[in-house]
Amino acid sequence: MNDMRPLERIVDTDNIKISAKGCQVYYGETHAIKDVDVQIEDNTVTAFIGPSGCGKSTFLRCLNRMNDTIDICRVEGEILLDGENIYDKKVDPVQLRAKVGMVFQKPNPFPKSIYDNIAYGPRIHGLAKSKADLDVIVEKSLRRGAIWDEVKDRLDKPGTGLSGGQQQRLCIARAVATEPEVLLMDEPCSALDPIATSQVEELIDELRTQYSVVIVTHSMQQAARVSQKTAFFHLGNLVEFGETGQIFTNPTDPRTESYISGRIG
Amino acid sequence: MADATANAHKRHGSLTQVDPRTRRRNAAEARFKAYGLAAIALGIFFLVVLAFSIIRSGVPAFTTTVVSLEMNVSPAEIDQAESGMLKTAAYTKLFIAQLGSQMQEQGIGGEVDPEAIGRILGKVGNDLRAFYQANPDAVGEPVDFTVNASSRVDGYFKGRVTREGLVDSRFLVATDLDVVDQLTEAGIITRQFDWGFLLGKDAGVDNPGGAGIGASVLGSFFMMLVVLVLSLPIGVAASIYLEEFAPKNRFTDIIEVNISNLAAVPSIVFGILGLAVFIQFASLPQSAPLVGGLVLTLMTLPTIIISTRASLKAVPPSIRDAALGVGASKMQAVFHHVLPLAAPGILTGTIIGLAQALGETAPLLLIGMVGFVAREFPTGFWDGFVEPNSAMPAQIYTWAARSDVAFYEKAWGGIIVLLVFLLIMNAIAIVLRRRFERRW
Ligand SMILES: Nc1ncnc2c1ncn2[C@@H]1O[C@H](COP(=O)(O)OP(=O)(O)O)[C@@H](O)[C@H]1O
Ligand SMILES: [Mg+2]
Numbered sequence: 280m281n282d283m284r285p286l287e288r289i290v291d292t293d294n295i296k297i298s299a300k301g302c303q304v305y306y307g308e309t310h311a312i313k314d315v316d317v318q319i320e321d322n323t324v325t326a327f328i329g330p331s332g333c334g335k336s337t338f339l340r341c342l343n344r345m346n347d348t349i350d351i352c353r354v355e356g357e358i359l360l361d362g363e364n365i366y367d368k369k370v371d372p373v374q375l376r377a378k379v380g381m382v383f384q385k386p387n388p389f390p391k392s393i394y395d396n397i398a399y400g401p402r403i404h405g406l407a408k409s410k411a412d413l414d415v416i417v418e419k420s421l422r423r424g425a426i427w428d429e430v431k432d433r434l435d436k437p438g439t440g441l442s443g444g445q446q447q448r449l450c451i452a453r454a455v456a457t458e459p460e461v462l463l464m465d466e467p468c469s470a471l472d473p474i475a476t477s478q479v480e481e482l483i484d485e486l487r488t489q490y491s492v493v494i495v496t497h498s499m500q501q502a503a504r505v506s507q508k509t510a511f512f513h514l515g516n517l518v519e520f521g522e523t524g525q526i527f528t529n530p531t532d533p534r535t536e537s538y539i540s541g542r543i544g
Numbered sequence: 545m546a547d548a549t550a551n552a553h554k555r556h557g558s559l560t561q562v563d564p565r566t567r568r569r570n571a572a573e574a575r576f577k578a579y580g581l582a583a584i585a586l587g588i589f590f591l592v593v594l595a596f597s598i599i600r601s602g603v604p605a606f607t608t609t610v611v612s613l614e615m616n617v618s619p620a621e622i623d624q625a626e627s628g629m630l631k632t633a634a635y636t637k638l639f640i641a642q643l644g645s646q647m648q649e650q651g652i653g654g655e656v657d658p659e660a661i662g663r664i665l666g667k668v669g670n671d672l673r674a675f676y677q678a679n680p681d682a683v684g685e686p687v688d689f690t691v692n693a694s695s696r697v698d699g700y701f702k703g704r705v706t707r708e709g710l711v712d713s714r715f716l717v718a719t720d721l722d723v724v725d726q727l728t729e730a731g732i733i734t735r736q737f738d739w740g741f742l743l744g745k746d747a748g749v750d751n752p753g754g755a756g757i758g759a760s761v762l763g764s765f766f767m768m769l770v771v772l773v774l775s776l777p778i779g780v781a782a783s784i785y786l787e788e789f790a791p792k793n794r795f796t797d798i799i800e801v802n803i804s805n806l807a808a809v810p811s812i813v814f815g816i817l818g819l820a821v822f823i824q825f826a827s828l829p830q831s832a833p834l835v836g837g838l839v840l841t842l843m844t845l846p847t848i849i850i851s852t853r854a855s856l857k858a859v860p861p862s863i864r865d866a867a868l869g870v871g872a873s874k875m876q877a878v879f880h881h882v883l884p885l886a887a888p889g890i891l892t893g894t895i896i897g898l899a900q901a902l903g904e905t906a907p908l909l910l911i912g913m914v915g916f917v918a919r920e921f922p923t924g925f926w927d928g929f930v931e932p933n934s935a936m937p938a939q940i941y942t943w944a945a946r947s948d949v950a951f952y953e954k955a956w957g958g959i960i961v962l963l964v965f966l967l968i969m970n971a972i973a974i975v976l977r978r979r980f981e982r983r984w
Contacts, residue, residue, distance in 0.1 A: 343869075345865070345868065345869070348864070348865075348868065348874075350791060350792055373871055373872070373873045374871070376868060376869060376870070376871040377870070377871030380869065380870065380871075381865075381869040382869075383862060383865055383866070383869065385862055387860075387862035387863060387865060387866040388866070389863065389866060389867070389881060390863075390885065399867075399870060399872075399880070400870035400871060400872075403870075403871065403872055403876055403880075404871060450866070453866075453870060454869065454870065456870075457870055457871055
């Protein structure tokens with residue numbers, strides 16, 4: 280952990296969106312996340328990398344309290360979003376999730392029309408006063424999801440009828456429709472082919488201008504391509520966190536070095 | 545060395561020759577397919593036999609033998625009949641007299657024997673009296689009147705009664721059948737579709753011709769309403785709670801196991817429970833469809849809960865994640881996304897549960913919904929729930945238990961009606977499921 284100190288100091292604190300302090304996660308007896316401190320900046324893509332089972336998804340799901348849905352899961356420590364502890368008793372996870380959107384590993388559009396997929400979030404949060412408002416939100420979100428041109432003529436067709444890559448961009452559009460401030464993505468490209476992957480990666484880069492994006496990926500190339508900050512997890516520990524370029528070219532921890540060079544699978 | 549490599553490439557024999565292992569494997573597979581086909585064929589065979597015997601035994605119940613006569617009763621005759629003690633008997637005599645004179649006109653049956661005519665006719669007096677009391681204007685006018693022939697004459701047409709079998713019978717003698725044949729030729733006795741069977745109510749043990757299933761169909765209908773209104777919301781709510789909201793712990797495990805056990809409890813146990821709790825303790829009326837519905841609700845709930853939970857489980861968790869991910873509450877996620885996807889399964893389970901309840905007999909007998917109770921129609925919609933009535937299967941059971949073979953035929957007819965209702969319910973289930981599934 281010592282090796283993170285110098286980096287923390289150079290972080291511009293005004294720009295911090297999420298900051299975790301001493302975060303511990305347990306699944307029953309299993310200690311899945313061990314004392315993680317991390318600071319995630321606004322308008323930045325932060326990548327979580329690490330071998331399978333090291334706790335990347337678990338930690339990501341802590342950031343919008345999706346872990347609440349797992350009975351045996353217990354979270355300790357503090358996670359501050361804009362300085363407020365999201366695990367505070369007064370915080371309603373539903374409100375939090377409108378602010379911290381999430382895109383899942385497997386594209387999971389609702390089995391409804393493309394329009395309804397996007398409109399669902401704004402509807403339940405009361406973001407649109409009229410049908411016209413909603414239409415505007417749907418179009419804007421689909422444009423941000425870089426999928427508007429492909430679906431504008433079939434908004435009433437089922438979202439499940441799209442290709443995998445289109446479905447994932449639809450899910451991203453759905454996530455941004457509720458006007459979140461943070462976007463969490465758990466291996467968003469793992470079910471996609473290379474072309475769809477590069478489309479989504481381009482999209483992630485654009486999204487950075489408006490959101491703080493956290494992406495879990497098992498592909499180091501992807502982390503290198505899309506992120507500005509990278510966090511390397513290993514066996515539930517945050518081993519190293521810093522500028523993506525520095526992590527990939529000049530890691531300070533030997534474990535990071537061996538993972539990047541392919542020695543830890 | 546060179547040998548070894550060559551052999552390594554030829555570890556297997558020629559592909560065009562089937563080796564013994566493969567032959568045995570293929571034989572086993574062929575045998576298995578044959579067993580499966582045989583099982584299906586056997587099943588279909590029994591189904592066909594069942595359907596055939598039901599139809600053969602049941603269809604005659606839908607026709608009846610009737611005697612048609614143009615009656616002309618004078619006011620004096622009515623007054624005379626009404627003044628006596630045995631009013632219906634007097635009306636019967638009136639009918640016999642008129643039929644006798646018509647027979648004489650047409651030269652049927654030689655000398656008129658009122659007793660023989662009486663044996664041919666069913667219960668005439670009641671109907672006739674009821675008709676003239678309802679239509680006083682008809683007195684003195686010619687009226688076309690159709691009454692049931694006696695159940696033995698009906699049985700004669702349906703092959704149940706033969707001349708040889710009529711030795712020693714005081715209800716119908718062999719020579720009566722000659723009269724019947726002549727009346728049939730003259731068009732006075734005919735067979736027609738028996739609306740009374742579908743729309744009527746149960747009749748006494750001595751009047752199988754007058755017995756109908758209509759009243760108990762209504763009884764079943766009111767019971768099913770109670771079952772649907774109670775078990776669907778309770779069952780679905782319980783399932784949603786258990787599946788989506790309840791913590792997984794010892795307590796919910798115990799509940800879960802017990803619900804499964806409840807589904808296996810014999811129905812008669814629910815019947816005696818209903819008798820003790822609803823009738824003896826809660827003082828609800830006996831033989832009421834309301835109580836029957838409550839008992840059947842208890843029976844149907846486990847079925848609905850089990851199938852609902854199975855269909856909720858079948859909804860992929862990713863849908864719940866998706867909804868929660870955009871900031872839906874748990875309840876919104878369940879009601880907006882999970883429930884619609886589970887609806888076809890819930891519907892199927894509910895209708896299967898209802899169909900089971902529709903065919904259930906034993907618990908109804910315990911709470912007094914036996915067949916002979918269905919002697920009157922309910923007087924109104926709400927009264928239908930509390931007035932004594934029977935239900936289709938209990939009515940069928942009662943008929944089958946009566947000694948007169950004519951009732952046995954009614955029982956088979958009742959089975960057909962019950963099966964038609966079950967088929968309709970299944971068809972509705974299929975249609976609804978299709979409709980829901982079309983919304984992906
Ligand atoms: N729902 C769960 N119940 C119990 N253990 C879990 C659950 N989800 C994850 N884990 C455990 O937590 C650890 C981290 O898992 P995860 O966060 O999914 O890893 P990653 O996403 O990095 O592959 C693993 O050891 C995994 O077995
Ligand atoms: Mg993962």
